Amino acid sequence: MSRKKIALIGGGQIGGVLAQLIALRELADVVLFDIVEDLPQGKTLDIAEASRIDGFAVAVNGTNDYKDIADSDVVIVTAGLPRKPGMSRDDLLTTNAKIMKSVAEGVKEFAPNSIVIIISNPLDAMVTLFQKVSGFPHNRVIGQAGVLDSSRFSSFIAWELDVAVKDINAMVLGGHGDTMVPLVRYANVNGVPVMELLERKYNDAAKAKEVMDAMVARTKAAGGEVVKLLKTGSAFYSPASAAIQMAEAILGDQKRVLASCVYLDGEYNVKGYYVGVPTVLGANGCERILEVSLNEEEQAAFDHSVNAVTTLVADMEGLGF
């Protein structure tokens, strides 16, 4: 049986970590593509030369030629500029839309049967554009945002409650921007509602709500918090881990329930837009969208987030994309 193949488009900060994680897990052979000459070749040579130490047998190669991504099962796209301090994700729109158009054309020509995970920002618009330019079926073009945003929310809850983070189940829906919607009511620790545990901890419902509101606010601003600390570029370890979880679910046909940015065709009362919702990821990419009931407040927050996405997509279309 031949090994699976993952192409990484963009050999920057996230692309490099992705290549290393794939190798360490022996998930697939890796081809790292970038337009900068020698950069992907240098990074992959460095990673491959650790194979004796780490004990992996997959091939890890760099390239500046789209031909080398042929026969990829999964393509993960990080091509595009990251944020600088003070910038919003949406400030990246014009530059990254140009890049995404060229990436979609390259992937369409050389890896036409692949399942594509987009990470480049502004996420919801970049996924929309990739699908439009490539013409790939919607189930094969998915955005990574919800896995990371949910992991950040889960981490804050675990640290607050002093319990293992792997026992936290918490999801973040909506667009990947300041309007994202951490679902507080469904957040639980092995089935026990987080709010109940917070109320017990503080013996005060108002204080528990205050603590949760702060964690929700930190989740929404978590990307910016890292940008501010790094000063050059944005988060790259955790976005890479998030995309790897999605790629593993797809390559292993795991049917994982993960928040992903997918095309809604009437689900959640949204038609024709890519937005973050709970999905089932398996061999066919996004195999199903899970609809969970939202109360009035959650629905209003979700609608507000969808509005931000539709405005962003309209802005992109206004720029001629």
Ligand code: A3D
């Ligand atoms: P960075 O280290 O700058 O890497 C981007 C790479 O893209 C560079 O090596 C560029 O040379 C390359 N590139 C530029 N143009 C092209 C092109 N036309 N074709 C192929 N490669 C090209 O950035 P990064 O890795 O830190 O971040 C990559 C993207 O991910 C940015 O847009 C970030 O905003 C975004 N990001 C998303 C999340 C999400 O959770 C959605 C999180 C963090 C970063």
